[in-house]
Amino acid sequence: MTDDKDVLRDVWFGRIPTCFTLYQDEITEREAEPYYLLLPRISYLTLVTDKVKKHFQKVMRQEEVTEIWFEYEGTPLKWHYPIGLLFDLHASNTALPWSITVHFKNFPEKDLLHCHSKDVIEAHFMACIKEADALKHKSQVINEMQKKDHKQLWMGLQNDKFEQFWAINRKLMEYPPEDSGFRYIPFRIYQATTERPFIQKLFRPIAAGGQLHTLGDLLKDVCPSAITPEDGEKKTQVMIHGIEPMLETPIQWLSEHMSYPDNFLHISIIPRPTD
Amino acid sequence: VAGEEDFFLEEKRFKQDCEEFIKHSQQIGDGWEWRTSKDFADGYLSKTHFQITSRNVSPDLKEKNNDNIEQTLFMHVEESLDDSQVDGVCAAAEVIRYEYHVLYSSSYQVPVLYFRACFLDGRPLTLDEIWKSVHACYQARLLEGPWDTITQQEHPLLGQPFFVLHPCRTNEFMSSVLTSSRKENRRTNYITSWLSFVGPVVGLNLPLSYA
Numbered sequence: 001m002t003d004d005k006d007v008l009r010d011v012w013f014g015r016i017p018t019c020f021t022l023y024q025d026e027i028t029e030r031e032a033e034p035y036y037l038l039l040p041r042i043s044y045l046t047l048v049t050d051k052v053k054k055h056f057q058k059v060m061r062q063e064e065v066t067e068i069w070f071e072y073e074g075t076p077l078k079w080h081y082p083i084g085l086l087f088d089l090h091a092s093n094t095a096l097p098w099s100i101t102v103h104f105k106n107f108p109e110k111d112l113l114h115c116h117s118k119d120v121i122e123a124h125f126m127a128c129i130k131e132a133d134a135l136k137h138k139s140q141v142i143n144e145m146q147k148k149d150h151k152q153l154w155m156g157l158q159n160d161k162f163e164q165f166w167a168i169n170r171k172l173m174e175y176p177p178e179d180s181g182f183r184y185i186p187f188r189i190y191q192a193t194t195e196r197p198f199i200q201k202l203f204r205p206i207a208a209g210g211q212l213h214t215l216g217d218l219l220k221d222v223c224p225s226a227i228t229p230e231d232g233e234k235k236t237q238v239m240i241h242g243i244e245p246m247l248e249t250p251i252q253w254l255s256e257h258m259s260y261p262d263n264f265l266h267i268s269i270i271p272r273p274t275d
Numbered sequence: 276v277a278g279e280e281d282f283f284l285e286e287k288r289f290k291q292d293c294e295e296f297i298k299h300s301q302q303i304g305d306g307w308e309w310r311t312s313k314d315f316a317d318g319y320l321s322k323t324h325f326q327i328t329s330r331n332v333s334p335d336l337k338e339k340n341n342d343n344i345e346q347t348l349f350m351h352v353e354e355s356l357d358d359s360q361v362d363g364v365c366a367a368a369e370v371i372r373y374e375y376h377v378l379y380s381s382s383y384q385v386p387v388l389y390f391r392a393c394f395l396d397g398r399p400l401t402l403d404e405i406w407k408s409v410h411a412c413y414q415a416r417l418l419e420g421p422w423d424t425i426t427q428q429e430h431p432l433l434g435q436p437f438f439v440l441h442p443c444r445t446n447e448f449m450s451s452v453l454t455s456s457r458k459e460n461r462r463t464n465y466i467t468s469w470l471s472f473v474g475p476v477v478g479l480n481l482p483l484s485y486a
Contacts, residue, residue, distance in 0.1 A: 078429070080429065109399050109436070110399075110435055110436070111435070111436075112436065113427050113428070113429060113436050114427060114436075123426065127426075131382045131383070134382050134383055135382050186382075194313075194314070195312075195313050195433070195434065196312055196313065196314065196431075196432055196433075196434065197429060197431065197432075197433075197434035198431070200381070200382075200431070201381065202381050
């Protein structure tokens with residue numbers, strides 16, 4: 001029987017084979033070869049693509065190189081979303097490798113946040129963790145930690161150190177013995193088709209009578225169109241880390257085992273492939 | 276802090292206070308309106324205003340924060356007969372469009388101020404440029420205030436980059452305001468109190484009549 005802890009490792013070490021190609025209109029001194037990389041699902045594009053940037057800068061004139069940004073089939077990719085979420089949301093039912101286009105010009109100011117340094121990624125990551133703990137524990141656990149513990153969470157992510165990360169993160173996954181779970185579940189539900197980037201609401205993992213709420217309960221409450229079949233056929237998939245968890249799964253368990261390192265469950269609602 | 280209860284703003288009270296706030300804004304023509312997301316599930320306060328920034332434009336022009344700004348600018352231009360003077364005024368004046376949104380954060384149970392600014396040609400201001408336009412005395416307040424500085428974040432309803440002034444300790448400074456008004460049996464509008472504190476820091480002023 002698979003230990004629950006194995007799920008934590010499977011989530012942490014998930015990878016997406018990706019092919020980076022330079023945008024054809026970028027001015028180069030010689031032809032740019034595509035660059036292949038296994039991207040960690042749990043990390044962020046601008047954190048793991050230094051090699052990609054170096055590779056393409058080699059064939060470009062220095063003055064042409066400004067802030068790098070990425071695009072998939074015309075859609076600018078939000079670096080502040082975890083890579084696994086971006087893939088599930090935009091490309092999960094397409095053939096691998098994931099083909100991403102690299103840009104150095106015409107930064108889309110209306111679509112993307114700037115990312116001038118790793119500090120910006122760290123600040124964003126820590127802000128998410130803090131918000132998650134505000135929901136789970138009224139910020140008590142994160143506020144009780146020392147600055148070095150916060151730093152360890154970031155360093156664990158940045159350096160791909162599972163044990164280092166979880167030595168601290170396990171405290172964020174605990175709850176008082178008299179409770180059966182967190183106060184509220186940190187989650188965001190994404191659909192590529194809406195103007196609204198995501199749905200986020202207050203949702204308790206335990207019902208008034210003590211029963212555990214399930215993933216299905218969550219969806220029924222905040223996004224009923226995702227699971228109500230129109231004309232009898234389920235038109236959408238509910239995806240987390242590239243899989244469709246059973247709707248009967250307790251949301252408390254999902255939060256403890258399938259959250260991203262930022263402590264949020266990032267859930268994609270995507271069209272079911274018709275084949 | 277002993278004796279002060281932690282006051283968390285419930286979403287219902289947020290909406291009520293926003294409604295009251297808008298009513299007054301309409302009475303005095305202050306330009307605030309209520310907007311809802313396309314699915315109507317969420318709403319927020321919104322205000323747009325234009326500001327002229329320039330060293331060469333006369334001080335009384337700079338103070339105007341309403342729709343009359345364009346009229347006033349053109350009047351000034353028409354009055355001067357010397358062509359070189361006209362060019363001088365036009366070249367020196369830069370009009371910036373500020374947009375402010377007040378959203379409710381259910382995670383922290385506080386309001387959050389989102390804002391962005393751009394020139395009339397659509398070019399957005401950088402954080403540096405916005406910072407420079409904040410009056411010097413408020414720059415000091417911003418540096419020592421109970422907040423995590425201004426950062427760029429995705430607007431949770433529009434999905435576009437905005438700057439956010441998100442004080443992590445809103446409840447601290449709001450608690451004392453609300454506790455004292457409760458003692459005096461005055462009902463405070465949370466939004467008015469909160470916005471009068473955080474607004475000026477980012478160029479947003481509330482006329483005294485809101486109180």
